Amino acid sequence: MIRWIAFDADDTLWENEIYYQSAQAALVDVLGKYCNGVMVAQALLDTETRNIASFGYGIKSFGLSMIETAIQLSNGRISAGDIQSILEKIKEMTGTAPQVISAVPETLSILAKNYQLLVITKGDLLDQERKLQSSGLSSFFTGFEVVNGKDETTYRRILERYQIPLDQFLMAGNSLRxxxxxVAAIGAKAVLVQHELTWEHEKIVNLNLVNHPYYEIATIDLLPQLVDQINQELK
Amino acid sequence: MIRWIAFDADDTLWENEIYYQSAQAALVDVLGKYCNGVMVAQALLDTETRNIASFGYGIKSFGLSMIETAIQLSNGRISAGDIQSILEKIKEMTGTAPQVISAVPETLSILAKNYQLLVITKGDLLDQERKLQSSGLSSFFTGFEVVNGKDETTYRRILERYQIPLDQFLMAGNSLRxxxxxVAAIGAKAVLVQHELTWEHEKIVNLNLVNHPYYEIATIDLLPQLVDQINQELK
Known part of the structure; x- marks a missing residue:
């Protein structure tokens, strides 16, 4: 029986990628005299991917990668003023309360009656806690875990920390990767919640894990019914 | 009776400020044609302090503040190449294994026999976990908590999380602030472990808290004896 439901945060509980794409559009403007938008998108993704080992995920990592990409694509010709405008954009993002995704509060309210709810998110500790507070959703959750990455070891460690048996755990989020x-690979239940905007990086999956079954729903309000159905089958 | 001992990480378990000061010296070199070292130190501290609300603590926040300071002090004349050199310095720091402070492993080894040990540190999640792993000290600790700031609420929340009674908790670190x-203000025991290099920001204390008593030791190897003594007095 499922007793614990964990949620991804960005683009599962609240919008995120839309703000990153808006910052990327501002970078395309800044770099307009050096290259086009496709080149910016590709170079930024490459820089972000390369920098994950040094900087990890989240808003500050994204800011440092934006600056590095701007220097690279301008062949070192970008002005200090333009770099300052990138810094300002990042600060603006850290001051933006993200929009909570449609039906999330109602869905959490239903689920919280019968399940312990967790958030498991990558990214920046300060930024993610700030977004949780501004979302108004924090009272639904027993725990809020910000992690450096989400692989099998991460999930096993969190289950151990909360003493959750594998067969009582379900994770829902918009990233297959x-x-x-x-989560499916360690033998727990996993639900892909579709979102039209998903960061390209999250679409690159570990091919060794693709043979494990998982569920998929179009919108989060379908989750309570799905969990009920899973629990009926497990009875 | 003390049963739990928590440690700060940077400049308590391993060197940290020395690497930040080295990066600051590199920034002074880069800005040599615009201003002197004293001006760089003051402007950088001002920028870091102002940016804590947006970026929090840690290496990436420091990197973004270094870039912002360089733009400001050069009046926007700094070259993209010089900004790239700041980015490279930050990446170099994320790849440096910090030196463990003298007598720390022996002291932890003694204390771990009789006490549960925790780390409570501010800063960047990825960078702090990386440093813990590279230090070789991780096996001594029951828990490793990376937090956005350290005030009374932070400590109360951690004590609650680990179900530690106030009178069983002692915190040791190099920052009075x-x-x-x-820790002293919430009524638990606190020990200042002296370190010759402490970030200026950590020297600015909340004056409402200064009347609470605390202990002070010159080096960490004096901690086991102090804790024994405190426990004798509490008997």
């Missing part, structure tokens, strides 16, 4: 496949 | 005064 981070929220679904590693 | 973060490790000592808020």
């Amino acid at each position: 981070s929220d679904v496949l590693p | 973060s490790d000592v005064l808020p």
